[in-house]
Amino acid sequence: MTNALLQKPIPLPAEADRPYWDALKEHRLVLYRCSACGWYSQRPKMFCQECLGEDFEWSEVSGKGRIYGFTRVHQTWVAAFREETPYVLVSVALDEQPSLVLVTNLLGEFDFDDLDIDLPVIADFEPRGDEMLLQFRLQGDNDVQS
Numbered sequence: 211m212t213n214a215l216l217q218k219p220i221p222l223p224a225e226a227d228r229p230y231w232d233a234l235k236e237h238r239l240v241l242y243r244c245s246a247c248g249w250y251s252q253r254p255k256m257f258c259q260e261c262l263g264e265d266f267e268w269s270e271v272s273g274k275g276r277i278y279g280f281t282r283v284h285q286t287w288v289a290a291f292r293e294e295t296p297y298v299l300v301s302v303a304l305d306e307q308p309s310l311v312l313v314t315n316l317l318g319e320f321d322f323d324d325l326d327i328d329l330p331v332i333a334d335f336e337p338r339g340d341e342m343l344l345q346f347r348l349q350g351d352n353d354v355q356s
């Protein structure tokens with residue numbers, strides 16, 4: 211019998227947010243967007259919290275944002291993550307809508323002491339089971355647009 215704590219959690223998408231997960235498999239980030247006012251949400255909503263509109267569409271965003279907050283994880287109760295400690299969690303304010311904050315791991319090589327609020331990050335993608343997870347990494351020089 212497999213101990214669930216030895217495996218990293220695998221997303222189980224609902225039909226309603228299937229487009230979000232399908233886009234991640236193509237290394238694209240799509241969000242639920244109000245057709246009336248353009249407000250973004252990571253998850254499907256019954257109505258827009260900005261204008262109360264009820265029409266939405268899945269809309270691709272740049273995947274670029276800035277670090278809103280971060281922390282270093284030293285302990286975990288999920289055994290599958292123990293070999294990766296310490297790892298860094300970030301909350302990211304998206305460029306398109308800074309009030310929409312996404313929480314992921316921060317991938318890549320970096321010095322924790324160099325991390326700071328407002329550093330630019332870009333979406334990255336990590337396979338997990340049959341799905342793909344959204345993650346972020348620091349924007350490299352090649353990614354920074356003037």
Ligand SMILES: [Zn+2]
Pocket residue numbers: 244245246247248249258259260261262263
């Ligand atoms: Zn709206």
